[in-house]
Amino acid sequence: xxxKSATKTPSSEGRSSETDTLLVGLDWxxxxxxxxxxxxxxxxxxxxxKEQIPTVVGYAAESVLHRVLPNEAKxxxxxxxxxxxxxxxxVRPLKGxxxxxxxxxxxxxxxxxxxxxAGDREVRAVIGMPASSDMSAREDARAAVQxxxxxxxxxxxxxxxxxxxxxxSRLADTKYQDPVMNSLYIDIGAGSTDVCLVQGxxxxxxxxxxxxxxxxxxxxxxxxGILAAYPDCGLNLARVRExxxxxxxxxxxxxxxxxxxxxxxxxxxxxxxxxxQVGAGCEALLQKVFELSRELIARAxxxxxxxxxxxIIVTGGGSLIKGFGVALQTKLVEEGFENPRVRVLGENxxxxxxxxxxxxxxxxxxRQWQNLIG
Numbered sequence: 001x002x003x004k005s006a007t008k009t010p011s012s013e014g015r016s017s018e019t020d021t022l023l024v025g026l027d028w029x030x031x032x033x034x035x036x037x038x039x040x041x042x043x044x045x046x047x048x049x050k051e052q053i054p055t056v057v058g059y060a061a062e063s064v065l066h067r068v069l070p071n072e073a074k075x076x077x078x079x080x081x082x083x084x085x086x087x088x089x090x091v092r093p094l095k096g097x098x099x100x101x102x103x104x105x106x107x108x109x110x111x112x113x114x115x116x117x118a119g120d121r122e123v124r125a126v127i128g129m130p131a132s133s134d135m136s137a138r139e140d141a142r143a144a145v146q147x148x149x150x151x152x153x154x155x156x157x158x159x160x161x162x163x164x165x166x167x168x169s170r171l172a173d174t175k176y177q178d179p180v181m182n183s184l185y186i187d188i189g190a191g192s193t194d195v196c197l198v199q200g201x202x203x204x205x206x207x208x209x210x211x212x213x214x215x216x217x218x219x220x221x222x223x224x225g226i227l228a229a230y231p232d233c234g235l236n237l238a239r240v241r242e243x244x245x246x247x248x249x250x251x252x253x254x255x256x257x258x259x260x261x262x263x264x265x266x267x268x269x270x271x272x273x274x275x276x277q278v279g280a281g282c283e284a285l286l287q288k289v290f291e292l293s294r295e296l297i298a299r300a301x302x303x304x305x306x307x308x309x310x311x312i313i314v315t316g317g318g319s320l321i322k323g324f325g326v327a328l329q330t331k332l333v334e335e336g337f338e339n340p341r342v343r344v345l346g347e348n349x350x351x352x353x354x355x356x357x358x359x360x361x362x363x364x365x366x367r368q369w370q371n372l373i374g
Contacts (some may be wrong), residue, residue, distance in 0.1 A: 026127045034109075036351075160357050162180045164354070186292075194210045201326045243274060328342050
C-alpha cells in the first residue's frame, strides 16, 4: 500500500489585520508549478516568496530499506522526489493541466502551503486553470485544496498570463498594446495546447480552443520515430523529453547543428543522429498551433483583428522550441494575415501566470473569494 501524508488544516483563529493574511498566486502546472506570495496590503512590487517546484509526488515503496530516503520520509515532493525516484512510486497529480489524482494533488498542495511558512496566517490563493476547464475539473481542484488554503479563486490561465505580462507603467502610453485588452494567448504545456482570446474580461468557452496535443504528444512522436530508426536503442519517454528540451527546433529555427543523442546500449555509449525525428515532432506541434490560431482569429470581432494580430503571445514549455515564434508568424503571413506580430515569453514564462495570479489576489474583493475553511 502506498503511504499517504496526513493533511494539516491551517488555523482560522487569531487573524485581525491585513498583515495576518497571505496572498498567493499559483500556476499549478502539469510538469512544474510556480508559487508567489506576499502579505495582503503590501505594495504591488513586493513578493516575499517565489519558487518553482516540479509537480510530482513520490511515495516510499514498501520494499525500501531504512536510511535510503532522507529522514526516513514516506513522501517526497518535487526535486527531492525526482532525485530519489528509484525508491519511490512517483505520481504526477495533474494530467493535461487539470487534476488527475485528487489524493496526490492534495498532498502536493499541502506541501506548497508548508513551503510558504505561513504559520497561523490566513492564506488566500488565486489558482490558474486551463481556459477550457469544466465544472468537474474545478471541483477536483477545489477538493484538492480544501483545508489547505482558507479561500481561493480559480481564474483562466491565459487571463492571468496576460495580467502578469501587463506593464502597468505603460498603460497611459497610447502606443502600448495592453495584453489584457486585446491579445491572442497560446499556451503550449505538457498535456494540452490552449489558444485563447483575452479581450478585457475572463475568457468564455467561445473565446478559447484546447486540444490534448502538446509536449507529451511531441515526445511520443519523437520516440516512435527514433525507435523506428534505431529499434535497439532502449530509449523511453523521459529520456526523449531531455533530448527534445536540448535539441528542439522548427524549420525557421537554427537546425544547422544536428541533434545527437547519447544512449546506453548493452552498457556502451552510442551516439544517434535524431535530427529528423526531433524536427518532425516539433513541426507537428507548429502545424497544430497554427490551425488553432487561425480558427480563433476568425472568431474575433473583425474590428478587433488588426490590433489582435499585433499581440500574439506564445507561452508554455513548447514555446521554447527554437524558432517557434518566427515560424508561426511566417505561417500566418503566408495564410494572408496582415503584419502579424508573434512574441515568445521566454524561459521565465512560468512567472507570468503566478505573477498575474498574485495581482488578481490583490485586486479581488472579499465577496469574490470562495471560502474553504469556516
